[in-house]
Amino acid sequence: MHFGIILLWLFTNRIKASGSTSRPDRAEGVPEHNSPYWDLPPYFDNSTKKEYVTTVGQTAHLHCRVRNLGDRAVSWIRKRDLHILTVGILTYTNDQRFQSLHTDGSDEWTLKVTSPQVRDSGIYECQVSTEPKISQAFKLSVVVSKAKIIGNPELYIRSGSDINLTCIVLQTPDPPSFIYWYRGGSVINYSQRGGISVVTEKQTRTSRLLISRALPEDSGNYTCSPSTSDAASVLVHVLQGEQPAAMQHGCAFRLRTTVWTAYLTVVMSMLVCLLGDR
Secondary structure, eight states: OHHHHHHHHHHHHHHHHHHHHHSOOOOTTOOSOOOGGGGSOOEEOTTSOOEEEEETTSOEEEEEEEESOTTOOEEEEETTTTEEEEETTEEOSSOTTEEEEOOTTOSEEEEEESSOOGGGOEEEEEEEOOSSOEEEEEEEEEEOOEEEESSOSEEEEETTSOEEEEEEEESOSSOOSOEEEEETTEEOTTOSSTTEEEEEETTTTEEEEEESSOOGGGOEEEEEEETTSBOEEEEEEEESSSOOHHHHHHHHHHHHHHHHHHHHHHHHHHHHHHHHHO
């Protein structure tokens, strides 16, 4: 009986001894893994875009990519007043147009600016809570996109001629998703009237409206209205058997000039004759 207890004791101590030689002691709190990943500091992925251009009212997204973030926090700062906009995915400003977007497991932290205005243009910093802090700057430009109809703001044409209007969209970073034409308050792109043609080229940001054999009832205010851009208008007058007012004024001016010239010619001739008789 005693001999069995002694054997059990020896066997147990041998197991403990072998365990202590195969697993050396380590300091408390030191992770068991030998990977150096946890010792690397965070850093920015410099392949991301640094400058963004958008139009007024068109949502902007600024993408910041941080590698090896670990347990640090990412914040977005507005540079001009050093105002903290977001920390993590929380918004730290009363202006709810600013929002931080992030997907778990992703290295990307995106600042979303809804309905941006010209005043929102400037530098925004993506900041990481290291010691000392590190940051990366992004430039946002918010521009006012405008449409322009080539030619004068008023157009006079004869009845039976064609109305030919060309609209160009200026200062827009991306092609408009659509360009509509209006006469008054009605869309004319899909008008039931025959002889109307609309050709829109998004890449060149142009749209052409052609109305063949225009009639006086085609007169009106024509508006080119692109998406995310200010509209432009032109007033079209289709005249039936008469000249435009501007041309009438010009003709009247030329007529008055001719009359005065003839009058002065007669007066000068009479003076020459009188002087000659003396």
